[in-house]
Amino acid sequence: MTIIVAKPGEVQFPKGMEGVIARETTKGYVDGQKGKLYYHGIPIEEIAEHSTYEEVFFLLMYDKLPTKDELSILEMRMRQYREIPDAVYDFIKSRAGGYNVHPMSILRTAVSMLAPFDDASEEQAAAEREAIKITSRMATITAAIGRVRRGLEPIHPRYELSHAANFLYMYLGEDQDDFMNRLMDVLLILHADHGCNASTFATLVVISTLADMYSAIVGGISALKGPLHGGANERAMAMLDEIGSEKDAEPWILNAIAKKKKIMGFGHRVYKAYDPRARILHSYAEEITKRAGTERWLNIASTIERVMIAKLGAKGIFPNVDFYSGTVMSSMGIERRLFTPIFATGRVAGWAAHAVEQLKDNRIYRPRFIYVGPVDASYTPIDER
Ligand SMILES: CC(C)(COP(=O)(O)OP(=O)(O)OC[C@H]1O[C@@H](n2cnc3c(N)ncnc32)[C@H](O)[C@@H]1OP(=O)(O)O)[C@@H](O)C(=O)NCCC(=O)NCCS
Numbered sequence: 001m002t003i004i005v006a007k008p009g010e011v012q013f014p015k016g017m018e019g020v021i022a023r024e025t026t027k028g029y030v031d032g033q034k035g036k037l038y039y040h041g042i043p044i045e046e047i048a049e050h051s052t053y054e055e056v057f058f059l060l061m062y063d064k065l066p067t068k069d070e071l072s073i074l075e076m077r078m079r080q081y082r083e084i085p086d087a088v089y090d091f092i093k094s095r096a097g098g099y100n101v102h103p104m105s106i107l108r109t110a111v112s113m114l115a116p117f118d119d120a121s122e123e124q125a126a127a128e129r130e131a132i133k134i135t136s137r138m139a140t141i142t143a144a145i146g147r148v149r150r151g152l153e154p155i156h157p158r159y160e161l162s163h164a165a166n167f168l169y170m171y172l173g174e175d176q177d178d179f180m181n182r183l184m185d186v187l188l189i190l191h192a193d194h195g196c197n198a199s200t201f202a203t204l205v206v207i208s209t210l211a212d213m214y215s216a217i218v219g220g221i222s223a224l225k226g227p228l229h230g231g232a233n234e235r236a237m238a239m240l241d242e243i244g245s246e247k248d249a250e251p252w253i254l255n256a257i258a259k260k261k262k263i264m265g266f267g268h269r270v271y272k273a274y275d276p277r278a279r280i281l282h283s284y285a286e287e288i289t290k291r292a293g294t295e296r297w298l299n300i301a302s303t304i305e306r307v308m309i310a311k312l313g314a315k316g317i318f319p320n321v322d323f324y325s326g327t328v329m330s331s332m333g334i335e336r337r338l339f340t341p342i343f344a345t346g347r348v349a350g351w352a353a354h355a356v357e358q359l360k361d362n363r364i365y366r367p368r369f370i371y372v373g374p375v376d377a378s379y380t381p382i383d384e385r
Pocket residue numbers: 016227228229230232260261262263264265266267268269270312315317320321322
């Protein structure tokens with residue numbers, strides 16, 4: 001494109017960079033028309049059924065499923081990095097509870113705080129090791145934030161547990177059964193990667209300047225915070241709470257559609273079909289809501305889904321991952337405000353893998369604007385304005 005100065009609206013461009021190709025990747029692929037998601041070619045359904053978060057992290061980082069030895073080395077490295085500095089616990093204890101601060105802000109600051117405690121944080125050559133450290137430690141930070149928000153002391157990580165089981169232990173304070181641990185694993189797996197979404201792109205923009213991995217991941221966390229991206233899960237759950245009962249769900253949603261409200265947990269830039277992650281979570285939601293006695297949420301959600309698809313399905317609007325993840329996490333005993341930090345705790349695998357991939361073949365991201373402001377304006381001294 002050569003025109004860079006124009007009148008407003010004169011030059012057509014895809015707003016929100018829709019359809020613009022940022023780079024090549026071997027990590028994941030979203031087929032939005034068919035409603036399919038693949039991690040390095042493997043359908044998400046197969047991964048969610050058979051894999052673990054640690055294995056998915058390996059797959060995304062190294063573009064292959066690990067052998068037993070390779071997996072146990074990565075698991076060992078992740079376990080070894082779990083603990084966070086006392087100063088970071090102190091910060092979380094001092095700011096995460098009792099203040100009107102979103103836990104994503106605490107997470108963002110806490111991850112940033114890790115860097116000065118890490119001698120290798122500025123080393124480009126250490127990017128891969130830094131990626132493993134940060135991925136491991138985000139779970140500790142998120143769990144600690146969740147504890148402090150409930151007026152409890154953070155719990156230090158245990159080393160014999162899997163990443164998912166250790167997270168639940170640190171957050172809930174006791175060992176969970178196999179179903180709960182598996183569900184946590186699936187939640188982290190389903191959030192691990194999703195194409196060139198806003199937070200992954202933010203991570204890439206930062207790493208493409210050759211800034212360090214911590215800065216890049218903080219960029220990802222910052223972009224994920226917003227309600228149009230990772231913040232939608234919390235708002236979708238707030239909507240279910242506001243509706244309150246199954247009988248009120250249909251009139252509530254019809255009224256919202258009539259008012260052209262954006263319904264959180266629906267719609268997607270790429271998916272114009274049912275998000276496969278929502279389908280997987282829906283089946284887990286059936287089981288966990290039964291166990292927790294929270295079927296009410298699932299019933300409200302199912303009614304909303306039915307009406308939304310009947311009214312807006314033709315426009316390609318279907319539930320996305322954020323719609324059922326809230327019902328699932330609430331039923332697991334996780335408070336609403338922690339949903340987005342947990343999304344980040346899963347997505348960090350994708351951010352890190354894409355950042356390492358970017359560094360192997362880097363060129364700084366530097367798109368352009370079309371300038372539609374005044375030209376040849378002159379400077380007016382302040383007293384004459
Ligand atoms: C995800 C999202 C940001 C994608 O945005 P986008 O690609 O820019 O799509 P747009 O916002 O331009 O929406 C396109 C059309 O679908 C409608 N639409 C999109 N999402 C909708 C939703 N959740 N509820 C109702 N209508 C929706 C828009 O109103 C618009 O309609 P119009 O063409 O008549 O104006 C958007 O669907 C959204 O805000 N969803 C709710 C938040 C959410 O769940 N985010 C998590 C994504 S994983």
